[in-house]
Structure formats: C-alpha cells, structure tokens
Amino acid sequence: MIDRTMARMDGSSIKKALSLMDERGSGEGAGYVAYGIYPDYADCYAIHVFFDNLLEPKSMVDEILQKWGRIVHQEEIPTYEQQDLKKEHIPWRYFFKPYTDLMVGTTNPDDDNVKHLVMTINSSIEGALVFSSGMNLGVFKAAGWPEDVANFYRIEDYRGYIWLAHNRYPTNTSGWWGGAHPFNLLDWSVVHNGEITSYGTNRRYVESNGYKCTMRTDTEVVAYLFDLLGRRHGLPSELIVKALAPPFWDEIDEMPEKQEEFMRVLRLTYGPALMNGPFAIVVATKDGIVGFTDRIKLRPLVVGEHGSRLYLSSEEAAIRTMDPDVENIYMPRAGEPVIGRVLE
C-alpha cells in the first residue's frame, strides 16, 4: 500500500491484513518493508544485516564498511522473541555513507558502491547477510507466521508511507530468514507470489551484468532486474514492466507502426529479462509502487483505491481489512502495470 501524499502510516493495519491470509503461508517466512521510517538518517543507506553472531562476521562487515565509507550510526534492531519465533539471527542496522570517490567508472557511484558491498558481503562473508540496503527504508523479515514476525520486530512502532508485506509458502528453498520476502537492493523492494520458470535465463542475464544471486530463491532476480533496467538503464517503471511482461507478438504486430517498433526493439533488447511462469509482483521505490502479473495472469492481483491511498493485494479481503471504506476495487489485466506514484 502507498499513501501518495507521503502521509506515514504505522504497521498495525498491514499486519492485520497479512495475518488474514495465513492460509497462503506455512509459517516459514513473512516480512515487511516500509519507506520513510528513518527520517533522522534520511541521507544514509540503512543497511540491515542478519548476523549469526557478533564476533567474526560482524568484525568483517565493520571492516569492509569502514573501508568503503563511514558508519554514521549502528545498533541492533530491537526485537521481542515470540513463543514460536526465536532469534536465530541477530538483526543489525548500519546507517552508512559511502565514499563517493572510491567507485570509479560509474555515473552513480554511491549506489554502485553500496551494491558492490552488498554483493561482496553476501557472497563472501559467512554468517552475515545483508537483506536491506536502501535509504530511509527497512526490511523486517524472519521465518515465522506474519503476526509473529510483526510482533518480533514490533512493526507498529515504525511509520512509513509505503508498506509491502508478504507471507511465504516456501517450495523451492526451505524457510530460512534470508529467503523470506520482501527482497531488497538499494531503493528496490520486491514481494512476489509465484514461481519464475524463466529464472535460469533471468539469473544468467543479471549475473552477466555484475549481480550475484545469493538468496537461493527466484524472487531476488526481480530486484536485480529492476535495479538494472530502472536505475542503470534509466527505464521508467511502465517500460520495465513492459520489458519483463511484454505483450505477445500477435498484439505487437497489430500496433501502430511507431509503437510496434518500440515494443519490438524493447523485446529484442530485453529478451533475457522477460519473466515467465505464474507471478504477481509488487515492487516499491521511494517514488512509488508498481504491481503487475505474468502475461497470462496465473496469479491474482487486486487493486483498491481510497483518496490518496492505493492498495495492491492477492485478496480483496486483505484490502478491506486495511481500509473498510475502500472505494474503487478492480482486477488489472494480465501484464498490465498498476502504478502508484508519490505526488510531487
């Protein structure tokens, strides 16, 4: 959900909505992400890390962060153990400012610096996993039921203008903390219902562009694809969705000449980014959210609007739980992006 005026909402209503859909999960993974929660450190990258312990992994992460930038503040993320959710990892947060001049050969040195750190830590430091790395946002996730995870982090204590939440029924990989959604890289956060049958192709494409897949699940490629196409190639979200879930050739062939050329070139350029298989996905950045489904809509997606608020969910009931007075409820067409932008 998003409030387009950037009015901040606490996490209590999304917790209720997610808990309503317990039967879509198995108690092995749930998570939340909220934008706008760290106004005091708004110009720092908020790096959330799961540590297995605070000895070797933490000293290695401290060391690499201090090498590549300045740690403005760090602390353990407050948690409250639940009966069915024990602290298997220690969630930690750093507020970090990268040294701009250390990253050469890029137009976006800060982001590339942090991306590099995330990839390096996750692929080479045992016992440390960065699961959130954007500015003024934070992911909170664990292996458990939605309400337990929410209570574990007391997400009602956080106030954000965008909230994504996810309840997982793991199949491909066991329920581990890193495997829970949302997945995040820099400003991109992703929640995903489905299974990406093109994962092998998408993964090779992002790896070819310098990303490393470390989460052992298909969803993380979505975050990397959005980062590559959106941040590095500069595509607006509508076009990213058109690249990932393009119209069929039969439809493209019927388009007016200019549009036909555009879509053909887009499909040829981003063929390996095309996502196949059943999915409904919501992606967030600080500027808004975009939701879309696969090209033949094998997973549900429901939209609701109320004033400045836009809701996207797998179920209408969840939207009505968050906002009983929701006005306009509808189901978007397959592959059609639903976009909620922050008002300037």
Added chain:
Amino acid sequence: MSLGSVPLKYRISIDRDQCMKCMRCVDNCSYGVFRVEDDKILIDSRKCTACHRCISMCPRDAITLQERPVDYRSHPLWTVEAREDIINQARTGKIILAGMGNALDYPVIFDRLVLDACQVTNPSIDPLREPMELRTYIGKKPSKLDFTKNNADVELKTKLTPNLKLDTPIMIGHMSYGAISLNAQLSLAKAVAKTGTFMGTGEGGMHEAIYPYQDHMIVQIASGRFGVDINYLERGAAIEIKIGQGAKPGIGGHLPGEKVCSDVSCTRMIPLGSDAISPAPHHDIYSIEDLAQLVRGLKEATNWEKPVFVKIAAVHNVAAIAAGIARSSADAVVIDGFRGGTGAAPKVFRDNVGIPIEAAIAAVDQKLNDQGIRNEVSVIASGGIRNSGDLAKSIALGADAVYIGTASLIALGCRVCGNCYRGLCPWGIATQKPELVERIDPEVGAEHVANLIHAWTLELSELMGAAGINSIESLRGNRERLRGYMLDEGLLNVLRVESVGA
C-alpha cells in the same frame, strides 16, 4: 602377395516366393546390385550401400538386408573397421573418404540430458489454448535501450540493425547445389518459405531456380569463394562466412568432379567436371581482425542491409573464438559440432576432430555471458540435431536457433548410407545424374520437409508449455530446466547443469 578381398559389408537376398519380378529393384538401384539374366534377378551384394532404395520400392517386402554377414574374430581393439581401413590403405596409399557425420561410438550428451515439467507449484501451459511464442530474431541486439524522455513521452533512439525473423527456431543448414541436387535444394527452399524460416546455400552459389525463395536463403562465402559475386550477395537474406564445419574442422570443402555437371559448373563458376576443392583457410583471413574486416566488407558491399553470420567448427577453444567473432560486426555465430554431416570428408577428420555440439553451445554461451555480451549476438547450433528434444536441449544450453542438415535430408528419403561423395545417391539427393535427380518431386519433397519442421515446432511448443514457459527467450540458456543423467562432474560443470535429483 595379394591382400585378397575383405568380406562384404551387406548381404541382400530376395525371397523368391514373394518376388513378382516387377524389376523395381533393378531399376532403382544406382549402385548396380541387381541385374537380370535369363529372366532371373541376380544379386551382387558387394555393391550394396544399405541405402534401402530397393527395399522401400519393393511392393512385396521380398528383399532382406543383413549387415556384416561374415564374422571376423571379435577383438575389442582391432575392430572390423580398423582392420578393413588398414587393408584399404595398404592397397591404395590414400586418405579414406567418408560421407555423413561422425560414425564413432562416442556417448551422445543429448541423451544424457533430461528436460523439466511443471507440477503443482506452477501450472503448465497448454499450447492448444494459450499463446506460445517461438518467434526468434537472429542478429545483433542492443545492450540497452536508448531513448529520450519528454515528460511522459518516450521517444525511441535505438536503431535496430537488420535481424532475420524466424517463425520457429529451426533453420536448415548449408548444403550446396553440387553436393546436393537442385531438386533437393528446391524442396528445402520451398519448405523453409512455407514454414517461415531460412536455409543456407552452402558454398555453391545460387541457381536461378532458387531465386523465387531468395528471401529465405542465407548465402555462404567459404574459402573457395565459389559462386560468389555481388548478385549472389544481394539476393541473400543474410550472408554467412564459413570458416569451418564440424565434419572436417581445419580443412576446406571438397566436391568431387563427378558431381560438377554443366549447371553446377555455371552456378559455382568453375570448369565442368573439375574437383572443387576449397582451401583449408581463407587466404584473406589469417587473424581475427582479418575476419572483422571481411564482415565489414560484406556489409559495406550490401549497404549494411544484411546480417552477417560466421560459422566455425566446434573445436577445443570454441568459446574464445566465438567471443572474438562476437566482437566483430558479425550478427551471429554458428557453431557446428563434431557430429555435423557432410557430403565428403576424410574419415580421420570426421571421426576424430572437434568436440560435441552440446559442450560447445554451453561453453560459448557461458563465455559470452561472462563477458556481458551474450544477448548482443545470436548463437546458432548445428551438428547432429535429431529431434525436437535435441532442439529444446540446445536452446536450454544457450542456442538461439539450430540448423538441421541430415534430418532434413532424411525427410527427403536419405537413409544415411554415407556414400554421398560418390554422386550416385539413389534418392536423388546427393547426385547430379538427371535420371536420379528427377526421383525427387520438389513439391512432394517440400511437403515432407515442411511437415518435419512443423512437427518439431509443435513438439517444442508442448515441451515449453509443460515447463511453464510461453516464450522461447525464457528457454534460452535456462539450465534450470535441464538435468544431467549419468554425466560426470567435469562435464556437468562445463554444461552448467546439475545432476538429476539435484
């Protein structure tokens, strides 16, 4: 001392009770196995090549063929073939020529790879009820989209270089007029036009009869430059530089003079009856930059309107070579594996030089991916693709499309007897003898070849749908949908495929 004769390879016998003496076997065998004396059909089995022409034409199923009717003392090292080759060479002092592809008993990697299908967690897609996209574009692709933004208006700046649009990722490889007959080539040309795909001319020029199908022809420039002029280049939909071929890496093409009739000599622009022997290297390509120059030269000559492919044999260092080619202006790399067929090749090359196409595709795909240029260039795989399973596996290993050769000839009647270089093909395929060539009706031939392409296309759609994929680009390089069965760890690593059960 005489070496004596070696035992006959095949024995043909006729069930005299069944035979009605229609003489079709006598008329059909171009190798002279059958003759008639005193109203009796006599048999010279020693001339038989196992081409099956007589068997397929016999209305009474009266003919029987037995392979190796005479036993040798069995020996695991000194195989029958090894012994007979030595006797042959002791007698002639010559290189042994052979037709078709690698005939040694190497394991077939395709047969040790299995495909995937959906169960529960994702639905399989039914191609009868849902769209299934096999359309494939062969050619250079941009690395990223270039555009200008005016508020909400997005204006495309990227200009696409010419690509071939294929309705199915199956093309027919290069078999020249000369190596095969005009009727065979015409059949193939009509078939690719019918199925929305392309075929190669081989290094043999383009006969006038093919002109109506030129929009579906890829013209080839090989080291002999036979049949090449500007007219030829301009007629092709794309141009292919042939550096090497899988059946005989490192050496040039070889068309025996017996097959150079007057039409072939005109199309190839060589003297009547002369052997057409292409040099081993291109004498204007001694390095990778020379190749890049030729690619650009061909593009310049054709106004930058045609994609240019470069075909190489799959050799040990194929990945690095392909990466070099990808950096030239070439639009596609064609890799031809060691099982690739041919009309004529020295047997020692055919059976011993080069690597299997499966490993070559994976290695090339990986190298290009590591270098961040995989999507910018197309990869076409060929050499031993026998069915839609091989096709799907080739694409999952990283190919954009495949060339088929032998399979398309089998659809015209070929029974893989391997005597193409003799010019006596009783099926009218690898021959220029008018009485044999006319055995192919190009309309009927085209229908059979088009049927084959259509059938594989249907099967590929079903395989993709079962794997939950509705667009071919999501199968390309998708190793997740492959598993290796009884492959060793080294090969699994090269293929980047996990073992079954993993």
